[in-house]
Amino acid sequence: MLIKTYGSAINGIEATTITIEVNISGGTKYYIVGLPDNAVKESLRRIESALSTSGFRMPRQKIVVNLAPANIRKEGSSYDLAIAIAILASSKQIEAPLLQEFLILGELSLDGGIQPVKGALAIAMQAAHDGFKGMILPLANAREAAVVSGLQVYGIRHLKEVVDFVSNRQSLDRTQVDTHADFFRRGDSYEVDFADVQGQENIKRALEIAAAGGHNVLLIGPPGSGKTMLAKRLPTILPPLSLDESLETTKIHSVAGKLGVAESLMTVRPFRAPHHTISDVALVGGGHQPQPGEISLAHNGVLFLDELPEFKRTVLEVMRQPLESRNITISRARFSVNYPASFILVAAMNPCPCGFYNHPQKECLCNPGTVQKYLSKISGPLLDRIDLHVEVTPVDFTQLVAKDTVERSASIRTRVVASRELQAKRFDSIPGIYCNAQMSSRLVRETCLLHSTGQALLKTAMERLNLSARAYDRILKVARTIADMDRSTDIKTEHLAEAIQFRSLDRRDWAE
Structure with missing residues (x-):
């Protein structure tokens, strides 16, 4: 008897509905066809034990399981439950009139318990799009899938619960999530705040500019000067996630298996800080079973690379294209997947191997030429994609113990949101451009017009400070953001002057 149930396959962060066809006829062998991987092929052994311990039997006949469409590779163990239910229905051990209405995963x-799977949110969104009435899935994934409106979601713990439900013998408690209420209730739950940082007002100003314009930042300073502490607080001043951004970010973390059991939506911007020993595949994504990398897990948030020169050269170079296109395409012989990767890069580094070059109190112990050699570990093309180069100096004792009131992140974020609203209005008719950092060279020429005094200042700065030609567009983008923060239509001389000072590493005499 032929029975059909429905599961799902993940490709990138998108899901495809899979029809699971089971036919039982005369014979003795079991077959699974439709490009299954080893985990899928092994499912029959798990199913046999689960059925036995749950009071059912595995038919001793020829069982053919087809996973359609057959040209899509099926990976993972999420098909176990759908195959088991189809086998029970095909062998007439149960009557299952509801199978066509639900997607099962x-x-x-071995005892019939149900284990969680990856990608429940992406699968739920596709199930709703394909017109399914609901989903039956592990209880641990239920809240995640219930975010999708118009879809009945039932979380289950054991195979027997599913059998009773599809046989109309017992009802299940539907998992429901008020998406908007859940989103707005937890939309500002950061554990850190800029109020924790004493001093460093110039660095806070630089990070505010970075947040307002979506600019990448490089923090250069000695050990203990506060680079990591400041970087961790950048997400707290970024504009709050919109509901669409939250869904997109949650989907990526769901596919990667990084979403907590109790979480339904990610409501704060992600902050990812991989160790400098990370591989290039772990950073950009891919692998034998494609998974999102750190740059995609940082989508709509911040990617923090501490000790930047210690990262392998190949790891840093693979970021060049995603920093421009804001997505990453993983191409292999048998597949190609696309992951979004729109993030703000914050990198931190010591100015030299010993860490004390340009330190106000301590002497640098590095040999002549060592500083330049250390900085050369970061390639020019990568450095070219970082708008702000900020020198961080240590905080002295009087600032550390000062009782002055420090501005909180919420106050800074208000100014950042106002600046982003100006930029959103400016680029409203240009798809894919949401902030100043994303402007192309053509848009820079059209948007960042300078008066004669500004042009003279920029010319003088490039000549006297030995700024490279590649700094030109970056300075104009940052100056445009500073002008937006001042609610100024024009880029004034003071805006340009402030932007120029954030190009430390473009000064050819910086490490001489």
Whole structure:
């Protein structure tokens, strides 16, 4: 008897509905066809044990399981439950009139328990799009899937619960999430705040500019000067996630299996800080079973690379294209997947191997030429994609113990949001451009017009400070953001002057 159930396959961060066809006829062998991987092929052993311990039997006949469409590779253990239910229905051990209305997924334990799976949100969104009435999935994934409106979601713990439900013998408690209420209730739950940072007002100003314009930042300073502490607080001053951004970010973390059991939506911007020993595949994504990398997990948030020169050269170079296109395409012989990767890069580094070059009190112990050699570990093309180069100096004792009131992140974020609203209005008719950092060279020429005094200042700065030609566009983008923060239509001389000072590493005499 032929029975059909429905599961799903993940490609990148998108899901495809899979039809699971089970036919039982005369014979003795089991077959799974439709490009299954080893985890799918092994499912029959798990299913046999789960059925036995749950009071059912595995038919001793020829069982053919087809996963359609057959040209899509099926990976993972999420098909276990759908195959098991189809086998029970095909062998007439149960009557299952509701199978056509629900998409079923879950991994089976040998005792019939249901284990969680990856990508539940992406699968739920596709199920709603394909017109399914609901989903039956592990209880641990239920809140995640219930975010999708118009879809009945039932979380289950054991195979018996599913059998009773599809047989109309027992009802299940529907998992429901008020998406908007859940989103707005937890939309500002950061554990850190800029109020924790004493002093460093110039660095806070630079990070505010970075947040307002979406600019990448490089923090250069000695050990203990506060680079990591400041970087961790950048997400707290970024504009709050919109609901669409929250869904997109949650989907990526769901596919990667990084979403907590109790979480339904990610409501704060992600902050990812991989160790400098990370591989290029772990950073950009891919692998035998494609997974999002750190740059995609940082989508709509911040990617923090501490000790930047210690990262392998190949790891840093693979970021060049995603920093421009804001997505990453992983191409292999048998597949190609696309992951979004729109993030703000914050990098931190010591100015030299010993860490004390340009330190106000301590002497640098590095040999002549060592500083330049250390900085040369960062390639020019990568440095070219970082708008702000900020020198961080240590905070002295009087600032550390000062009782002055320090501005909180919420106050800074208000100014950042106002600046982003100006930019959104400016680029409203240009798809894919949302902030100043994303402007092309053509848009820079059209948007960042200078008066004669500004042009003279920029010319003088480039000549006297030995600024490179590649700094020109970056300075104009940052100056445009500073002007937006001042609610100024024109880029004034003071805006340009402030932008120029944030190009430390473009000064050819910086490390001489």
